[in-house]
Amino acid sequence: MDKKLKTYTLQNYRTIPQISALKESDIEAIEVVGRVLPFKTNNYVVNELIDWTRTDDDPIFTLNFPRREMLEKKHYLTVKKMLDEGVDKATFDRKIHEIRLELNPNPAGQEHNVPTLDAVKLKGIQHKYPETVLFFPSQGQTCHAYCTFCFRWPQFSGMSGLKFAMKEADLLLKYLKVHRQVSDVLFTGGDPMTMSASVLSAYIEPLLEPGFEHIHTIRIGTKSLAYWPYRYLSDPDSEQIIALFNKVIAAGKNLSIQAHFNHPTELSTDAVQQAIKAIRATGAQIRTQSPLLKHINDKPELWAEMWRKQVDLGCIPYYMFVARDTGSKAYFELPLEKCWQIFRRAYRQVSGLCRTVRGPSMSDHPGKIQILGVQEVKGEKVFVLRFIQGRNPAWVHIPFFAKYDPKATWFNQLKPAFDEEKFFFEQKPPKDMGSKPFLFE
Ligand SMILES: *Cc1c(COP(=O)(O)O)cnc(C)c1O
Numbered sequence: 001m002d003k004k005l006k007t008y009t010l011q012n013y014r015t016i017p018q019i020s021a022l023k024e025s026d027i028e029a030i031e032v033v034g035r036v037l038p039f040k041t042n043n044y045v046v047n048e049l050i051d052w053t054r055t056d057d058d059p060i061f062t063l064n065f066p067r068r069e070m071l072e073k074k075h076y077l078t079v080k081k082m083l084d085e086g087v088d089k090a091t092f093d094r095k096i097h098e099i100r101l102e103l104n105p106n107p108a109g110q111e112h113n114v115p116t117l118d119a120v121k122l123k124g125i126q127h128k129y130p131e132t133v134l135f136f137p138s139q140g141q142t143c144h145a146y147c148t149f150c151f152r153w154p155q156f157s158g159m160s161g162l163k164f165a166m167k168e169a170d171l172l173l174k175y176l177k178v179h180r181q182v183s184d185v186l187f188t189g190g191d192p193m194t195m196s197a198s199v200l201s202a203y204i205e206p207l208l209e210p211g212f213e214h215i216h217t218i219r220i221g222t223k224s225l226a227y228w229p230y231r232y233l234s235d236p237d238s239e240q241i242i243a244l245f246n247k248v249i250a251a252g253k254n255l256s257i258q259a260h261f262n263h264p265t266e267l268s269t270d271a272v273q274q275a276i277k278a279i280r281a282t283g284a285q286i287r288t289q290s291p292l293l294k295h296i297n298d299k300p301e302l303w304a305e306m307w308r309k310q311v312d313l314g315c316i317p318y319y320m321f322v323a324r325d326t327g328s329k330a331y332f333e334l335p336l337e338k339c340w341q342i343f344r345r346a347y348r349q350v351s352g353l354c355r356t357v358r359g360p361s362m363s364d365h366p367g368k369i370q371i372l373g374v375q376e377v378k379g380e381k382v383f384v385l386r387f388i389q390g391r392n393p394a395w396v397h398i399p400f401f402a403k404y405d406p407k408a409t410w411f412n413q414l415k416p417a418f419d420e421e422k423f424f425f426e427q428k429p430p431k432d433m434g435s436k437p438f439l440f441e
């Protein structure tokens with residue numbers, strides 16, 4: 001295996017030797033869907049993870065390559081027709097943009113989480129929960145490969161205005177200096193681990209200096225362990241990455257790698273296991289998370305296997321998410337009840353050491369909403385829910401109820417149970433909850 005990163009996109013994927021094994025209809029799907037949803041993979045995924053003998057249902061192939069069903073039929077046919085007829089570029093681009101706008105490119109109102117400092121909007125920051133600030137370094141807004149389900153797809157396809165990125169680490173530092181309730185900074189993207197060690201250091205090292213004693217934890221959200229473990233083993237600056245992690249720990253901070261793994265296959269190679277060892281040897285912890293996705297990981301056994309394997313490797317299972325309502329959601333989505341069934345059937349068969357995982361959770365405008373289950377209360381079938389995180393912290397861990405709906409796939413499709421007009425958090429808050437939701441100004 002060549003340890004030099006080679007990426008493949010719509011422009012050059014035909015040079016992947018294994019592509020010749022695909023059916024003509026699979027190639028057509030890549031050509032058509034790949035015009036709307038961004039597509040990128042690499043030599044590690046292609047050579048070490050994808051099982052090319054079963055591309056019809058291989059989960060890693062499905063995670064990386066566009067499939068016909070990922071676009072609505074009418075959109076698929078529109079794009080195919082334009083390709084067949086060879087329309088002019090302006091018309092083509094306009095139509096593609098229109099289709100993208102129909103795919104809910106900005107789910108869960110993330111623009112509401114952008115704070116201001118001295119009347120300047122800090123576009124590279126999201127601050128929704130008091131203790132954690134999300135930072136989107138502008139150099140880290142890409143990934144080693146793109147997941148076909150990803151809700152960050154608009155920022156990869158250059159849809160302007162939707163990109164949360166900020167060059168100036170200065171503004172981040174200034175913001176953190178005056179927000180002393182923040183204990184965690186989460187570097188996210190894209191994938192911040194696509195940045196060079198020197199750029200990453202420029203962002204992280206200042207946080208180790210005096211003035212940031214309130215920052216206890218630096219988190220890095222990354223899919224690099226699954227998609228490019230050589231980042232920690234043999235990349236030209238992998239030693240500097242490890243040195244940076246050591247430095248964070250030596251400064252007395254927690255370093256938490258929030259690693260995305262969608263399938264046990266991603267944990268199976270020598271390279272990923274070596275990379276996990278190398279990171280853990282620095283004193284950093286690795287917490288794991290993934291959305292629950294039809295066609296990829298919609299089996300309890302598979303989650304149980306994934307959590308067990310993670311714990312064996314010294315990782316801490318952290319989140320199971322419900323797939324977001326964006327992009328190719330229709331292809332990946334599962335009814336909420338099914339998500340809960342998969343979660344509990346996986347959870348009940350693993351050791352308590354795996355049960356650090358929380359979910360299934362929906363990150364929606366009001367907060368992270370966990371599906372606790374389906375239950376019958378006085379003859380009415382209901383979903384039992386609670387906030388793991390709330391836009392107003394007072395909402396957290398209060399069970400509440402939604403009318404049972406076997407088809408619902410996201411929180412916005414749910415109605416309050418017991419014929420109530422509103423959920424408790426939409427009503428005027430009682431006095432002890434404070435008069436308004438948490439605000440950052
Ligand atoms: C999930 C999330 C966090 C972190 O929440 P934890 O429960 O501390 O992991 C922070 N900000 C946003 C916007 C999130 O969605």
Ligand code: SF4
Nearest residue numbers: 143146147150190223
């Ligand atoms: S690695 Fe993460 S941010 Fe990148 S495409 Fe996949 S899910 Fe999206």
